[in-house]
Amino acid sequence: MQWTNPAFDALPKDDRHQVEHWGQDESAGILICAGTLFERLIAGDHTLVIASGHRAAQQQRQLMQALIPQLQQGANPFFALPKILCELLGWNSSAACTRLNTEQIALVGHWHNQAQHSPRTLELSASLAAPLYAGHTSTPQVQEWNQTTTDPLLPEKGIWLGQSVQDAEGTIVGHLALWDTEPQTSLADSIHLLQLSADLVGAWLPPKPADEEPQTFSTDPLTHLLQRDALDHALIRSEKQHPEHDYLLALIDIDGLSQINHELGQQEGDRILCTFAAKLQQICRPNDQIFRFGGDEFVLLIPVGKQPPPLAKRLDQINRSMAEQLKLPFHASAGLALMSEVHGNSDELMLLTNSRLQQTKAQN
Ligand SMILES: Nc1nc2c(ncn2[C@@H]2O[C@H](COP(=O)(O)OP(=O)(O)OP(=O)(O)O)[C@@H](O)[C@H]2O)c(=O)[nH]1
Structure with missing residues (x-):
């Protein structure tokens, strides 16, 4: 058998011998030599040795x-x-x-x-x-x-x-x-x-739950986010998964959108809503869910691992980046609560996030 191949020629002499010897021995299908994996394919009288790049x-x-x-x-x-x-x-x-x-x-x-x-x-x-x-x-x-x-x-x-x-x-x-x-x-x-x-x-990426009928939910034509019906469905699902899994719910409200609409026009208000929605989507991990809840309100539903994610910090970053990008004062307030705080009752979870949102807005 004649061995000709630049990669083979580049091997140190001892390694070349080892590969050559192995190439003629039909017992083992794989050789690891000089950090490279060699695999042998045999078709009739022909043997093809494939080297998988070490790199x-x-x-x-x-x-x-x-x-x-x-x-x-x-x-x-x-x-x-x-x-x-x-x-x-x-x-x-x-x-x-x-x-x-x-x-x-x-x-x-x-x-x-x-x-x-x-x-x-x-x-x-x-x-x-x-x-x-x-x-x-x-x-x-x-x-x-x-x-x-x-x-x-x-x-x-x-x-x-x-x-x-x-x-x-x-x-x-x-x-x-x-x-x-x-x-x-x-x-x-x-x-x-x-x-x-x-x-x-x-x-x-999270698998789609197998035990559920596929459902279609309405999306908001402006931001293309899911709406209230999808949030209700997601809350019921997370309620069922409690207490094995905890969830963080964030109710987020853009401050003073009516004033923006009034001063800059409805179109500018729309643009701000879309930009904000896109920024919220960008901080979502694959298992997080986002909804447009009402005119200027958004909801994030986030599965919590060992520790709740640093959501308040991320929302602060979004506020800063919105103001920089729009060259306008911008602020959105948020109320956050964990499903475990309300013992797995999603209605109470919504009420708690809402009251925290109102408290935050009252302080701003
Ligand atoms: N441009 C635009 N405005 C919207 C849309 N949906 C709702 N709004 C406006 O959002 C405003 C919401 O009013 P409010 O709930 O009083 O909210 P706000 O003016 O942000 O006041 P605070 O939330 O109390 O800070 C109203 O003026 C609505 O007309 C939309 O799709 N596009």
Whole structure:
């Protein structure tokens, strides 16, 4: 048997002998040598030896080591992954988006030039990822371009890789992307890691409860958020899951929307409602639920792990970022309460959050 292959030739002499010897021995199917995994496929008289890149395996391990602890601490995988992928693969930019509705996606994680950038809502039709959402495909997309594109994130030229994220039922719920003007990394390694990341996120997303009839709920035409009927349903479900699982309910109310409408017009009021809704969505982790409860009221229903999430701090950040973005004074008040405080009674939970909201508003 003659062994010819640049990768094989690059092995130290002793390792080459070991691989050659193993290649002729038909008893064992796998060899690990010099950190590389060799696998043998036999078809008739022909033997094909496949070496799985040592580097790919290392990158996969590093991905798990970086991502899993963050997931355990309650991080949103869509927020965490772009930084992890850029640092592992050496690309300049990465994004992880979730589908908001048929026209919009939420840019949840955005790592660019070694910094995390703010979440925002993007138009799906302008994104290079639009074809990923059009068909139920798990095939990655590769695009190279030399002129300005419609995608607001992309530079004037470069290479873009995109991979859809599907939930357990195969529904496309978002995508991951990498781009760079001149990528220095192997495209094959990058695609491979992007696919693995998408599979991990898909597996991490909460499964839809099997014991329930699928139900459709109305969405609010302005913000595309679920409404009161869906909140009632979610509260009954969380009531049933208590006391094994606790939930944090937040009732959030934009202060002075009627004044904004009066001074700046209804359209500006609408824009503020949509921007605020998108920012609330961006702080939601995969198991969190968000609803538009009334005109200027929103509700978050959040499963609580070992500790309640730092929601009050996140809402403060949203207030600051709204004021900065709108260049207007902006404040939304919140009343928070745990299901365990009211012994699993969701009606009382709503009353408690409402009274806390009123207390907070009275102090502002
Ligand atoms: N632009 C816009 N305004 C809305 C919408 N739905 C409700 N509103 C307005 O939101 C305001 C809600 O009134 P209030 O409950 O008094 O709230 P507020 O003016 O924010 O006052 P506080 O909540 O007490 O701070 C009303 O003026 C409604 O017209 C909407 O979809 N778009």
